[in-house]
Amino acid sequence: MSLAESHAEAAALPAPTRDLEQGLRDIRDYGLAIVPDVLKGDTLKRTREALYRAAEADRARGREQKFALDYAHDETNQRVWNVLSRDPVFEDLAFHRLAVENVKAVLGWPALLGNISANITGPGGGEMVLHADQIFVPEPWSAEPQGLNVAWCLDDFTEANGATRFVPGSHRLNRAPRPEDSAAATVAMEAPAGAAVVFESRLWHKTGVNTTADQRRAGVFAWYTRPIYRTQENWFLSLRPEIRQFATEEMLVLLGYKTQGLGLVNGASPA
Amino acid sequence: MTLADTVAEVDTAAAKAQLRREGFAIIPGVLGAAACADVRRRLWRAAEESERRGAPTRNIGIDPNEHNVRVFGLLELDPVFVELIQHPLGIELVTSLLGPGFLISNFTANIALPGSQSMHPHSDQSIVVPEPWLQPWSINIIWCLTDVHADNGATLYLPMSHQIGWAKDVPADPRAGMRPFEAPAGSIIAMDGRLWHTSGANVTRDEERALLFGYYSRDFIRPQTNWNATLSPATIASLSPQMHAWLGLGPTANINLAAPLAIPRPAGQGTAP
Numbered sequence: 001m002s003l004a005e006s007h008a009e010a011a012a013l014p015a016p017t018r019d020l021e022q023g024l025r026d027i028r029d030y031g032l033a034i035v036p037d038v039l040k041g042d043t044l045k046r047t048r049e050a051l052y053r054a055a056e057a058d059r060a061r062g063r064e065q066k067f068a069l070d071y072a073h074d075e076t077n078q079r080v081w082n083v084l085s086r087d088p089v090f091e092d093l094a095f096h097r098l099a100v101e102n103v104k105a106v107l108g109w110p111a112l113l114g115n116i117s118a119n120i121t122g123p124g125g126g127e128m129v130l131h132a133d134q135i136f137v138p139e140p141w142s143a144e145p146q147g148l149n150v151a152w153c154l155d156d157f158t159e160a161n162g163a164t165r166f167v168p169g170s171h172r173l174n175r176a177p178r179p180e181d182s183a184a185a186t187v188a189m190e191a192p193a194g195a196a197v198v199f200e201s202r203l204w205h206k207t208g209v210n211t212t213a214d215q216r217r218a219g220v221f222a223w224y225t226r227p228i229y230r231t232q233e234n235w236f237l238s239l240r241p242e243i244r245q246f247a248t249e250e251m252l253v254l255l256g257y258k259t260q261g262l263g264l265v266n267g268a269s270p271a
Numbered sequence: 272m273t274l275a276d277t278v279a280e281v282d283t284a285a286a287k288a289q290l291r292r293e294g295f296a297i298i299p300g301v302l303g304a305a306a307c308a309d310v311r312r313r314l315w316r317a318a319e320e321s322e323r324r325g326a327p328t329r330n331i332g333i334d335p336n337e338h339n340v341r342v343f344g345l346l347e348l349d350p351v352f353v354e355l356i357q358h359p360l361g362i363e364l365v366t367s368l369l370g371p372g373f374l375i376s377n378f379t380a381n382i383a384l385p386g387s388q389s390m391h392p393h394s395d396q397s398i399v400v401p402e403p404w405l406q407p408w409s410i411n412i413i414w415c416l417t418d419v420h421a422d423n424g425a426t427l428y429l430p431m432s433h434q435i436g437w438a439k440d441v442p443a444d445p446r447a448g449m450r451p452f453e454a455p456a457g458s459i460i461a462m463d464g465r466l467w468h469t470s471g472a473n474v475t476r477d478e479e480r481a482l483l484f485g486y487y488s489r490d491f492i493r494p495q496t497n498w499n500a501t502l503s504p505a506t507i508a509s510l511s512p513q514m515h516a517w518l519g520l521g522p523t524a525n526i527n528l529a530a531p532l533a534i535p536r537p538a539g540q541g542t543a544p
Contacts (some may be wrong), residue, residue: 078371110495133519134523136491138408142401227495228399229303230524237522256497262399263497266326267333267379270500 013169013187015081016195021212023198024105031171031233032199038098039194040150043089048154048193050087053217055080057263061183076122077162077207082233084116085240094222095251099150102198106148113254114147114223115232121162121217128207130167130184135176145171147201147225154218156193160242161217162210164189164197170204177204201225224254227262244271281360286461287367294433294463301360302414302457310346310351311481314380317348321402338473340385342380343496347506349426351376356485357417357514361412361500364461365487368407376409377486377495383473384426392445394432396464400492403436408492409464414483415454423480425451426460432467441467464488491525494518 007184014026016036023033039047054076058064065249067079083090093099094116101113134146159164165186170177177184181204189197211216223232235255244257252258257271264270286296302310321342329337345352355361356378363375374404375518395411396404419425428448442448446465452460462468473480488497498518504512507520515521 121393138406138489140403142403144401229491230493232523232525234499234522234524236497236521239469256493260496262493262495264343264495265497265501266321267331267341270497 001166013190016191020101020105023102027102027198027200030168031203032166034189034191035098035196035198036098036192037155037194038196042196043092044176047089047093047152048218050089051080051083051120051154051220052082054086055118055120055218065087076125078120078122078168079119079214080118080120080259082116083228084233085119085238090116091148091221091243091251094150095248095254096196097221098152098196099198099224100254102150103148106200107224107226109173109257110227110253111224112227112229112231112256113235114225114229116222118218118220119207120219121207122235123210123212123214123216125207125210127161127162127165127209130177130182130186130204130206131206132156132170132176134201134225136229139175141174141202143174143212144198145202147230149199149201149222150222150224151189151197151245152197152220152222153191153193153195153197154220155216156189157189157195157197157217158217159188159190159208160210161212161215162208163190163217164205165189165208165248166199166203166205166218171202174202198254227259231256274423274533281383283360283363286303290364290368290461290462290463291368294431295428296364296461297361297452298461299455299458300359302416304457305417306477307457310355310414310483313349313351314345314382314481316484317345317352317384318342319382324493334390334470335388336386338384339394340380340384340468341350341384342382344501345380345484346498348503349507353510353514355414355483357517358412361459361461364412364459365410368410368463369487369489373487373517374492374494375485375498375517376488376492378483379486380472380481383470383475383480384474385479386475387424387470387473389427389435389472392427392429392449392467392469393534394435394465394467395486397438397441397467402458402466403432405436407433407463407465409486409488411462411464412485412487413452413460413462414485415458415460416467416481416483417455417479418454418456419451419458419482420453420460421451421471423471423475423478425453425480426462426482427454427469427471428462429467433463433465434539435465435467443471445447454531485504488520
């Protein structure tokens with residue numbers, strides 16, 4: 001299938017849906033599903049405040065870290081790594097029922113939480129390098145997606161404020177973008193604050209350009225993989241102890257403490 | 272150190288070519304007789320120490336009966352194993368097959384005592400990663416601490432099966448056509464992660480067959496052992512920066528392939544972790 005054909009088949013965003021089965025069909029057909037109104041009212045407000053507080057603290061303390069897929073000259077956009085250890089509200093995102101249900105359906109179980117970090121665009125912020133999240137897996141890729149990204153929109157995601165952009169149909173090409181694909185037509189993942197955008201690991205995407213004069217837009221990206229890959233974040237070094245201490249069985253699986261075959265201690269699960 | 276009488280003069284070029292072509296290579300004489308006996312003595316001591324610390328070595332769910340002794344945590348139990356897992360010849364063979372981006376996935380011992388039986392045939396890669404299996408993503412470096420032959424439980428392998436890329440091409444009975452890896456004590460056997468194999472049964476009356484399995488995999492794959500949770504602070508502190516990297520003890524993983532896609536940075540600016 002050529003990119004042009006795949007683009008023609010799925011030129012638009014799927015309609016937002018709260019229905020899991022419809023969302024899974026959307027992930028299959030469009031590479032992504034938009035789930036509206038997951039975070040609401042005070043929950044959304046508290047989560048948003050916690051993220052901006054962490055971002056502000058990092059900036060004030062000179063702890064910002066760049067990412068290899070961001071453009072180096074960009075001083076506006078900001079990443080906040082490992083938000084899981086920054087505030088308990090992010091546990092409610094990483095282990096949210098919606099996220100776990102999608103992970104189980106798309107990746108199977110057990111699965112791992114690879115990373116959960118935030119990406120905040122600012123006025124004049126530039127875009128990111130086009131990529132697919134499973135690019136660390138050598139090609140040819142197997143037939144199924146190896147990971148899933150759940151993007152939590154803590155502000156409205158709009159074309160103007162740098163919503164994540166994706167190449168429609170690219171998940172069906174089952175390969176990473178090449179340099180000649182960098183100009184492929186992209187569509188903004190527009191979604192209201194409080195929505196989750198669930199997209200599979202083969203979908204080509206990038207941060208959009210923020211053309212506004214005064215808007216920041218924050219997204220928290222929770223990244224899950226099949227249990228055979230290393231997590232991007234080494235939870236055994238960086239996890240806040242209380243998370244492990246009070247974790248449910250499901251959380252222990254996602255963090256690699258309850259495991260089979262891989263990640264063992266003396267041939268057995270660490271917990 | 273105990274490996275002082277290691278025998279040199281190995282034709283590594285031939286071994287690497289055979290490993291590529293046939294999915295394995297046997298290199299005799301890597302450990303001299305004295306070193307071999309010493310490592311074997313330390314292995315039994317490590318097995319006892321493992322039991323004493325509460326980590327069982329028998330009937331752990333991999334083997335059909337209690338006649339196999341499996342020792343985990345070798346790196347924690349005796350420095351000689353730290354030396355063996357980073358033996359230059361082993362690392363050279365690993366690098367030739369996987370490239371420089373690999374991790375130490377596991378290092379265990381399997382001592383087959385008389386009466387031990389065979390496990391299910393498998394390739395190490397096929398039971399972990401989805402097909403296709405077109406490239407080697409893992410390798411075993413097997414240290415023979417005793418002579419290994421068909422009757423004492425030599426590993427059985429299916430010749431050329433490292434070329435099986437798809438599940439549909441796996442023979443219905445992989446055991447048919449399998450042959451034993453026969454090698455004298457002190458040899459290493461390098462085995463491509465795609466080669467189909469099984470442990471052999473030890474049908475001798477009184478022979479012990481002791482093997483160490485150094486298992487290495489590409490660095491995007493989760494290691495079989497969680498080294499951060501396995502190794503003591505004292506052991507971690509004693510290891511070189513190179514060993515820290517090979518054990519994947521650091522804070523991040525699976526972001527290095529992002530580098531080739533990134534836009535070059537102005538001089539003086541580092542790359543992200």
